[in-house]
Amino acid sequence: QSALTQPASVSGSPGQSITISCTGTSSDVGGYNYVSWYQQHPGKAPKLMIYDVSNRPSGVSDRFSGSKSGNTASLTISGLQAEDEADYYCSSYTSSITYVFGTGTKVTVL
C-alpha cells in the first residue's frame, strides 16, 4: 500500500488561509469517506483534527475544515496562527482492510 501524497511543505502568514492536499486512489481516499487528519508538534504524539472527511472532534478549532473531491482530500486552516505550525498527516481506510497515511506536510507560519 503506497502512502498518500501530500505536499512536503506549505506556508502562510498569520491570518491567512492555507490548504493541504492528500491524494490517493479509488481504493482508499476515493472509495471511502473515512479520511482523517492529524496534527503533530515536534516531540509530541499526533492529535486528531478531522475525521470522516469533514467532521471536527470537540475541542478542535473551527478554523480547521476538511473536504474531499474524487481521490483527493483537503485540509484547510483559516486564520492561520503561530500555534498551527506543525506537521500534518492525512489517513484513509483502504479496501485491503488496512489504513494508509499521507507523506506528511510541514506547515510554516511566516
Next chain:
Amino acid sequence: EVQLVDSGGGLVQPGKSLRLSCAASGFTFDDYAMHWVRQAPGKGLEWVSGISWNSGSIGYADSVKGRFTISRDNAKNSLYLQMNSLRAEDTALYYCAKGSNSHIAAGWFDPWGQGTLVTVSS
C-alpha cells in the same frame, strides 16, 4: 480522561524479538478497536496493525505481516504487539491508538499514547 501508556521498547539486535504493551484507562476498553502506528526517526506515520474489540478481526500492514502479532487482554485493559524477526527498518517510535468504534474498519485514531522507541541494531 482517556489515557494510553506505551511501554516495552528498547535496543534489540536484528532477528530478535520484542513485546510492546499499551495500558489503557479512562474508557471502556472492550468497546473499542485498538491500533499500533509507528514513526521511523524523522519520517512519517505508518499504520502497523489493528485489532477489533473481541480480537475477532485483525489486520496488519504488509511490511510486518508474518512477523508481528497484535493481541489484547480486555480483563487487563491492555494491548500488545509481539515483534519477531526484527529488522533495522523496524526502528521507530511505536504508538498505540484507540480506534473510533469496536471494529478495525472505517475509523480513525484518537487518542494516541506517548510512544515507545524500538531500535533494531547490532
